[in-house]
Amino acid sequence: MNILEVDHLTLRFGDLAAVKDLSFEVEKGEIFGIAGPNGAGKSTVFNIITGFYHGTGKIIFDNIDISRLSTHQICYKGIARTFQIPQLFLTLPVIDNVRVGAHFGVQGAKNEKKNMKEAISLLGLQGRENVIAANLNLFDKKRTMLAFAMATKPKLLLIDEPIGGLSPTETKELMALIQKVNKELGLTIIIIEHLMKVLKQLSNRLMIMESGTNIIIGPPEEVVKDEKVIEIYLGRSKHA
Amino acid sequence: MNINKKTVLISLSVIAILPLIFRGNPYIIHILTLALIWSVVASAWDLIVGYAYVFSFGQMALFVIGGYTSSMMALYWGVSPFLGMAAGAGLTALAGIVIGLSCLRLRGMYVAVATLGLHLVLPPLLLQGRAYGTGGSRGLGSIPPIEVLGQPLDMFGWYYAAFGIFLAMLFLIDRIINSSTGLAFVSLRDAHAAASSLGVNEYRYKLMVFGISAFITGLMGGFYSHYIGVISPTILGTDIFLMVIAMMLFGGLGRFPGAVIGAFAITLANELLRPVGHFRHLILGAVIVATLIYMPQGLIGLLESLGNLMSRVKNRCLNMRHKETT
Numbered sequence: 001m002n003i004l005e006v007d008h009l010t011l012r013f014g015d016l017a018a019v020k021d022l023s024f025e026v027e028k029g030e031i032f033g034i035a036g037p038n039g040a041g042k043s044t045v046f047n048i049i050t051g052f053y054h055g056t057g058k059i060i061f062d063n064i065d066i067s068r069l070s071t072h073q074i075c076y077k078g079i080a081r082t083f084q085i086p087q088l089f090l091t092l093p094v095i096d097n098v099r100v101g102a103h104f105g106v107q108g109a110k111n112e113k114k115n116m117k118e119a120i121s122l123l124g125l126q127g128r129e130n131v132i133a134a135n136l137n138l139f140d141k142k143r144t145m146l147a148f149a150m151a152t153k154p155k156l157l158l159i160d161e162p163i164g165g166l167s168p169t170e171t172k173e174l175m176a177l178i179q180k181v182n183k184e185l186g187l188t189i190i191i192i193e194h195l196m197k198v199l200k201q202l203s204n205r206l207m208i209m210e211s212g213t214n215i216i217i218g219p220p221e222e223v224v225k226d227e228k229v230i231e232i233y234l235g236r237s238k239h240a
Numbered sequence: 241m242n243i244n245k246k247t248v249l250i251s252l253s254v255i256a257i258l259p260l261i262f263r264g265n266p267y268i269i270h271i272l273t274l275a276l277i278w279s280v281v282a283s284a285w286d287l288i289v290g291y292a293y294v295f296s297f298g299q300m301a302l303f304v305i306g307g308y309t310s311s312m313m314a315l316y317w318g319v320s321p322f323l324g325m326a327a328g329a330g331l332t333a334l335a336g337i338v339i340g341l342s343c344l345r346l347r348g349m350y351v352a353v354a355t356l357g358l359h360l361v362l363p364p365l366l367l368q369g370r371a372y373g374t375g376g377s378r379g380l381g382s383i384p385p386i387e388v389l390g391q392p393l394d395m396f397g398w399y400y401a402a403f404g405i406f407l408a409m410l411f412l413i414d415r416i417i418n419s420s421t422g423l424a425f426v427s428l429r430d431a432h433a434a435a436s437s438l439g440v441n442e443y444r445y446k447l448m449v450f451g452i453s454a455f456i457t458g459l460m461g462g463f464y465s466h467y468i469g470v471i472s473p474t475i476l477g478t479d480i481f482l483m484v485i486a487m488m489l490f491g492g493l494g495r496f497p498g499a500v501i502g503a504f505a506i507t508l509a510n511e512l513l514r515p516v517g518h519f520r521h522l523i524l525g526a527v528i529v530a531t532l533i534y535m536p537q538g539l540i541g542l543l544e545s546l547g548n549l550m551s552r553v554k555n556r557c558l559n560m561r562h563k564e565t566t
Contacts, residue, residue: 071436087434089427100427103420104439152438
């Protein structure tokens, strides 16, 4: 069963088509990877799904048309996201960063304390609750971002390039967290990443984008063998 | 900023007994009354700029709207100052929301320019509004004072009336800052995209902060007009505008109750600088620039740093002592 259907999505900035006639579906409970060269439109797709931009075409989430909804309304429907460059409430401690998600998210103030505690525990942030976000290292910033997204109690989580800047150990830990969140909570995840090996390990299916449109969608082991994908990444055909 | 209850109680107690200390000097009590009024105005301005990061430059215009509303109701309709002040605050809140609606899609300096427009447009409207009872360039005079049991307030009465409103409004601001509304303001300030993605309705909270800040400012505008007995377009001049901005910055932007400390410091300094005439503007401007460069977190930030330094020194001394004894 599909939780998200993107149908003929297009977004233009003047003459530039950042996203061009893009269509794909995401099944409930899967991890759906998105990859592609810089400027392919990957983060723009996230921005459209979460209401920062409105393009033409349709976005159906959990059988609801969210194409024209605003960002905070889309959160109430059950979509949460992280950002490629960590966006945190830098003057607030970790616990208040998570509180924002818990208080204003899907369930509202009703289960705020419980949702905060669960999110902090899930992301291993115990002991760091009172650290001001500006003083966190990169890994903890990314975990805090995930925690406040999880505190909204989403049905779909969009993760934008989580691995950038992390050490191999931190990468491994973050990948394990993403898999845990997907398997234990049954949360559907769409993840954008540049590192193909990360996407191969995490994703059930993978979409490669280029110049605002999708080139191929399929299981990672098939996608990485596709000639067009190889050409996009390596600049020449494997059989040339 | 977290200030412990003991410090708050001591500070409020000192403010409460100041008129008794200076009872032989009505001029000083008048200056302290003004400091209380500007404390609330600066704190309300700090709420919208420092906490919600909405760069509104229309606060003095809102102050004047509240003042004129209350004064005109008292002068022309015989409405009691209490009701007039409440009506002025309500009308100003509505004006604040209308301004907020026009600024919803704007951010940063664009809000500053749009709201500065209100600040600049109001004086000619008041000047041209003579036929509608604004008093033109001379403004309104002989504004009825607040009376209790048929008697106008004396200097102590005005001070403690101002103190009462000061306590009420600062309590309200403190509650807002420490509530989910305050959390929404700060989250939109620090990372508005992340805040929106977590369910914070940016437009709703923007309107809310415009309305709340305008209500408080309009209330103080009404109180000011009944206290001074005169209100005119000169309040929209550069000196008061700069003075209140200096109060916020000097005290500590977004660091309640920094604006209160800033208000007392700047009000007193402003009076001390009267002998230098127009050079006051130059000095106020220099204070603003110097604060931004050398003390960007204001006096509150400086006090916090001193407090942290003292804690570290104390801990070091205790550790040394412990090492000596063992």
